[in-house]
Amino acid sequence: MMAGSQSNRLANGGLIDRSAPLSFTFDGKSLSGFKGDTLASALLASGVKLVGRSFKYHRPRGILTAGSEEPNALVELRSGARREPNTKATTAELYEGLEAASQNRWPSLNFDVMSVNQLFAPIFVAGFYYKTFMWPAKFWEAIYEPAIRRAAGLGRAATVSDPDHYDKAWAHCDVVIAGSGPAGLAAALAAGRSGARVILCEEDFVVGGRLLSDGGTIDGLPAAEWLARTLAELASLPDVRIMTRTTLFGVYDGGTYGAIERVNDHLPSPPEHEVRQRLWRIVAKRCVVAAGALERPIVFAGNDTPGVMMASAMRSYISRYAAAPAKRIALFTNNEHGWRTVETALEAGLQVAAVIDARAEVSPVHRSLASKGGFPVLHGSVSGVDGGKAGVRKLSVSLTGGARAEVEADGLAVSGGWNPTVGLTSYHRGRPKWRDDIAAFVPDGAPPGMVAVGAANGAFGLGACLREGFEAGSAAARDAGRSGGTGSTPVADDAAFSLTPLWHVAGKGKAFVDQQHDVTASDIELAQREGFESVEHLKRYTTLGMATDQGKTSNVAGLAIMAAVSGRSIPETGTTIYRPPYVPVAIGAFAGHHRDENFHATRLTPSHHWASEQGAIFVDTGLWKRAQWYPLAGEKDWLESVTREVKAVRSGVGFCDVSTLGKIDVHGPDAGAFLDRVYINTFSNLAVGKARYGLMLREDGIVYDDGTTSRLAEDHYFLTTTTAKAGLVMQHLEFCRQVLFPELDVQLTSVSDQWAQFSIAGPKTRDLLKQIVDPTEDLSNEGFPFMGAREVKLRGGIKARLFRISFSGEMAFEISVPARHGEAMARNLMIAGKPFGVTPYGTEALGVMRVEKGHVAGPELSGTTTASDLGLGKMMSTKKDFIGRVMAGREALVAPDRQVVVGIKPTDKARRLRSGAHIIPKGEIPGPDNDQGYVTSVCFSPTLDQWIGLALVERGRERFGEIVHAHDPLRGEDYDVELCNPVFYDPDGGRQRG
Amino acid sequence: MRIVCPFCGERELGEFTYLGDAKPQRPAADAGEDAVYDYVYMRDNIAGVMSENWYHGGGCRSWLKVTRNTLTHEISAVEAAAGAGAAKVGA
């Protein structure tokens, strides 16, 4: 048994499937509808008029429109993690089990405590944010904002992460068409017939636009038949793709369009392995905007009462959804089209109470309709509404000539004319132009390749829509190089359209312009009196048009009222800038699959799986996962593990995967000359078989990157970069090669992923390596001296590159093997190293040993330091030009009081150091004037059995032995440290040469 | 925005990295500090047609000289940097 009776469901008609009933709940109450309903049409069919409370005043609100322009009928849809606030009931498709809740009410929709806000209405006038909450500033966060949010909040967002998936996709076509009304379909027919690749986007779940609600006769057929025939033809064309539930929301450079496809929003949750929504980027040679027009309200007192509805929306509910919004309907119109609602209502057997027409003349056809239907035609305007949360009861009418009348009705259809949808055509800062005959803005030009047709272009007749659409479709296909025949244009009559502009009717009580943001006509008048005459100021001061509906039903009326009170014309008043997206698009759709662990790509080192088996703790460094340390059973914390690893290296042997370094092969006869220009030191004189530490500057003289470069042959160097800069250095070197020095014969090859590289360090390194390399390889100091570099053969025949370089300060080698052998290398080092107590170590131990050794790394290469700051000034060659040479000589960069790298030790040997602490002269009160630098890197040194660090300190190298003050306001720590030589360990370097 | 790479064809913006004005030429080694200062810092910010350096890092790794209107993003010409492409034969 279906819950709830569909008291207002018409007996016949509608594009609903009466054989497919659906049950749903609204504020916990069980109701029912049919497949083909929107939530709004199902609510109306169930006799529900009150669907929400307004934003500021908590006024009862109903359903104003039947589309994505809806300002009032916003609900929280679904529950739990899928709860989505501010969902338009007018576009939400009904599904079995749908759960919706009204917003902005407490404790219930019918009894809302906050509606007392209406009594305090004077404080909510235009600019109230600015006037009421000027000071003190700190009250904003603590008091004003939470209070406003509670009193005037929108819906509640879900508090747990979105369980659904979103997708991003590209599509390419000749012609993209926005809208599937008569104009869009005619464009698709013409373009499709001529062989063009066409994508037709329709935001609704059914194709047809206003044809679905307004009918008409095309090519002698009823609209529904013509629609069926047209869809069949489009389906038979090979390259026409119709995408329903898809809104074209923006236009970007080079004919790129943004569209959001609501793939599974019409289901409780997406089926397994399907996405909820898909963000399309559509690249099209031409775009036809057939997005139609939005009917606009007339502003009068009480125009927000539930039961007041746009006339075209009322037609949609009656004829498309077979849902009667009211039993006894009145129409307030200023134009010909409004009368269609009366025709529709009469055909559906509904009562018509009266037509209030603001025009001086009513056509004879409509006059006879009135006499046949037995209802009066009143010349004048609706000036007030008697009603409340139960809906409209009675209307006050100001008759032309001054008399007053009353009309009893439970629903009021309002038609103030049409506003062409000028968003897409104006998104590249285009301003629409005003047309007096229809009293509306129409597109004035468009981004390249785009054209607006039909109602979106101000052509409201069915025949004109078909003609314009067809012509634009043919032209677009032709422009895209398609020359097939287009056949004949669909033909229909153009009904007469006359309109007397009417924006605002004077009357007692609140008359709403922007219903979503609760902006009234008097707010606009007040803003004008206070001097906010520019429309951009008006918008921000009153918040007109700044809600989630972007003022689709309110902006033009607001401008018109502003124009009237300031004595200007509407075109003189002008429009605000139009900005995408046309409808709200979820951030999740822009993110697509790039969230959580897929936020970015993950790079694994060649030994990752082995390290994982060892129980390594990994750390994210850029895209990489690197082993940070390898805990052993019984170790109580990271420090214990890291300390063990460092001691093992310093006393025996350890190894570490350093494959994340950037690696670049530099080939060519000019390779040496090229490196001389990009490094501050010289590489052209490096002997084959030797390695050298190199430092690169930016052109402004600041240090860019460092690394070791080896010469493997006369015309072949192998260069390494830091892990962080691997990609950027490659880009920089390519710039130097291709743009700055094209005359050099040199080629660069990124080989970062080709080589697995391990650092093997400690006094027993040679013992271990001998088990790995072929016995014919000489690893002695004579056969392989410090800073030697050459290819070696491993036991088993694999070729490797071996470099005698040391980051740890110990006797050390780095070995490179093809990346596919990386994991085997790690396993073999463990096996071969067992007799020597080999210990794998992670980035943490690597860092400890580099601080002990005083080597600079990322924290010191901070983008502010010079070579001299790092203690490497002597490396700068004076015999050649290189990137950054001239700028590095600037006065401030060679000033004697610069902050330079020094070592620091706490005077209290038991104290822990932390990076970031400021260095202040001893005895002085910390402040910006005596801030002499900061701590860059710290570690617990197992070798010295205390915490040590590196710091950048003014004139630091002249101050070894001085006690200074470390001030750490972030952590509330203050202590003394001694400045010292940054090389804490083996300053003579005897161990690494051993 | 899409750029027609001379080597790879028409590709989407995401494959490219922007560097900036391609007009300034790196001064000769003996040009002096003022000339280098101008080269490093004194860049025009043109509202209109500009010649720019773009890097096709997501493709062939070529540096390209792109003539682009900064107001409309219209691209009127794309050419490879002088040193882009394969090794110099007989250079």
Ligand SMILES: [Zn+2]
């Ligand atoms: Zn390319």
